[in-house]
Amino acid sequence: MYGVLRLICTCALVTLVRSTVHYPYIKSRSDRFNDNDYKVVFPHKEDEQSTLVHVHVLFRHGNRTADSEAELYPNDPYLNYTYFPYGLGQLTNAGKRREYAIGTALRERYDDFLGSYYYPEIVEAISTDYNRTKMSLQLVLAGLFPPRRDDIFNGLVWQPVPFNYLPRPEDTLLLGVLCPNYLELYEDHYNSNKVKRELRKHRETFNYIAKHSGLNVTRYQDIYQLFFGLSTESEYGLRLPGWLNTVWPETIIDLAIQEYYVSMGTSNLRKMAAGYLLKKILDDARRIIENRVKLCRKIHLYSAHENNVAQLLIALGIFEPHIPNYGAYLILELHRQNGKYGYKIFYENWTDRRGPKLMKLPKCGEFCPLDKLMSLIDEHLPLNDNLCGN
Ligand SMILES: *[C@@H]1O[C@H](CO)[C@@H](O)[C@H](O)[C@H]1NC(C)=O
Ligand SMILES: *[C@@H]1O[C@H](CO)[C@@H](O)[C@H](O)[C@H]1NC(C)=O
Ligand SMILES: *[C@@H]1O[C@H](CO)[C@@H](O)[C@H](O)[C@H]1NC(C)=O
Ligand SMILES: *[C@@H]1O[C@H](CO)[C@@H](O)[C@H](O)[C@H]1NC(C)=O
Ligand SMILES: *[C@@H]1O[C@H](CO)[C@@H](O)[C@H](O)[C@H]1NC(C)=O
Numbered sequence: 311m312y313g314v315l316r317l318i319c320t321c322a323l324v325t326l327v328r329s330t331v332h333y334p335y336i337k338s339r340s341d342r343f344n345d346n347d348y349k350v351v352f353p354h355k356e357d358e359q360s361t362l363v364h365v366h367v368l369f370r371h372g373n374r375t376a377d378s379e380a381e382l383y384p385n386d387p388y389l390n391y392t393y394f395p396y397g398l399g400q401l402t403n404a405g406k407r408r409e410y411a412i413g414t415a416l417r418e419r420y421d422d423f424l425g426s427y428y429y430p431e432i433v434e435a436i437s438t439d440y441n442r443t444k445m446s447l448q449l450v451l452a453g454l455f456p457p458r459r460d461d462i463f464n465g466l467v468w469q470p471v472p473f474n475y476l477p478r479p480e481d482t483l484l485l486g487v488l489c490p491n492y493l494e495l496y497e498d499h500y501n502s503n504k505v506k507r508e509l510r511k512h513r514e515t516f517n518y519i520a521k522h523s524g525l526n527v528t529r530y531q532d533i534y535q536l537f538f539g540l541s542t543e544s545e546y547g548l549r550l551p552g553w554l555n556t557v558w559p560e561t562i563i564d565l566a567i568q569e570y571y572v573s574m575g576t577s578n579l580r581k582m583a584a585g586y587l588l589k590k591i592l593d594d595a596r597r598i599i600e601n602r603v604k605l606c607r608k609i610h611l612y613s614a615h616e617n618n619v620a621q622l623l624i625a626l627g628i629f630e631p632h633i634p635n636y637g638a639y640l641i642l643e644l645h646r647q648n649g650k651y652g653y654k655i656f657y658e659n660w661t662d663r664r665g666p667k668l669m670k671l672p673k674c675g676e677f678c679p680l681d682k683l684m685s686l687i688d689e690h691l692p693l694n695d696n697l698c699g700n
Pocket of ligand 2: 386387388389390
């Protein structure tokens with residue numbers, strides 16, 4: 311499996327070197343692979359897999375290049391980079407390997423639960439309408455559903471598995487933050503006295519960054535966007551200008567993280583940013599429990615963005631302030647133990663080699679009974695379908 315992937319990556323590199331590009335190709339960190347970085351150990355494998363009923367996995371796409379002008383700044387020395395052959399805002403080879411590693415880690419953990427064969431009912435795979443999340447999902451599926459002997463032809467160690475996505479304005483499940491009502495309430499929240507008072511404390515830093523970057527910096531959101539431009543540039547091997555030394559990365563990361571709290575700052579914002587997904591997960595659980603369907607979906611995959619991961623962590627009360635890494639993933643496992651349904655929640659953010667961490671829900675613990683979880687997150691669930699206004 312790795313062999314095939316390495317072959318693809320090598321081909322991409324060869325193309326890259328041979329092509330004529332506008333900008334000299336920079337040997338970036340994103341192209342230097344170390345196989346050990348992608349070996350995942352999934353602890354808790356000893357958990358009683360026989361109690362497992364249903365799994366949902368939300369993950370961030372893999373390493374990528376800088377996205378469009380929104381993340382760059384007027385005085386950016388790399389404003390005109392094309393990131394050929396990737397393009398702007400696209401998955402890099404390092405990102406591909408990481409997403410593939412999510413798939414193989416899930417296969418290792420759920421091998422018994424899923425069984426050997428892929429069949430259409432076994433998985434629901436949903437992406438946002440972005441190239442990088444669609445590609446990431448394809449890689450997770452490739453790692454999770456390797457072809458069995460009969461499925462292989464022409465030496466291709468891959469099989470197609472379908473996935474779906476909705477156009478961005480219709481995607482309340484994963485892009486509720488684009489809802490017309492969300493955007494309006496988000497503006498209101500930024501204009502509230504509480505947030506304005508908070509922002510005033512950072513005026514000096516904002517002014518410093520504005521002066522040097524040429525950006526209009528008045529909100530966490532401005533810094534949040536800038537964070538992605540700067541991190542992708544530096545990951546790509548580009549040297550950041552000297553004025554950033556005093557604020558990069560700590561200050562900028564701290565301010566960027568504040569954007570998550572603003573984005574989840576009121577009850578209605580939480581309902582649209584995370585509630586639609588939570589509601590779907592709980593509705594799926596209810597359907598399984600009530601109908602006891604035989605050939606039901608066993609695993610649901612959601613390929614999305616760091617804010618989805620952060621917002622879901624906040625909604626569950628388990629967010630530790632950070633920007634979820636590329637390929638960070640959150641697993642919600644529904645178990646039935648001694649006749650009682652409940653969730654186990656795991657989070658992997660690739661900061662150590664310990665593998666996905668079993669999270670302890672506040673006031674609920676490591677096995678959180680379904681009814682208890684319901685009452686804890688009830689206030690985040692959208693009740694009427696018009697909330698989004700799309
Ligand atoms: C991919 O992103 C992670 C951060 O999530 C970083 O630690 C890693 O170095 C990146 N890989 C490459 C090759 O850029
Ligand atoms: C980017 O391209 C524009 C238009 O060609 C040019 O005016 C500008 O100087 C370039 N900026 C940088 C940083 O190279
Ligand atoms: C995917 O990438 C292509 C090429 O950059 C772009 O034209 C297209 O709009 C992208 N699609 C989406 C959904 O982002
Ligand atoms: C800067 O941003 C603020 C808040 O979004 C806006 O009110 C203001 O008009 C902007 N100024 C410029 C020069 O774009
Ligand atoms: C995830 O990563 C960050 C560092 O990027 C760390 O501070 C945080 O505690 C990690 N773990 C969890 C469970 O959020």
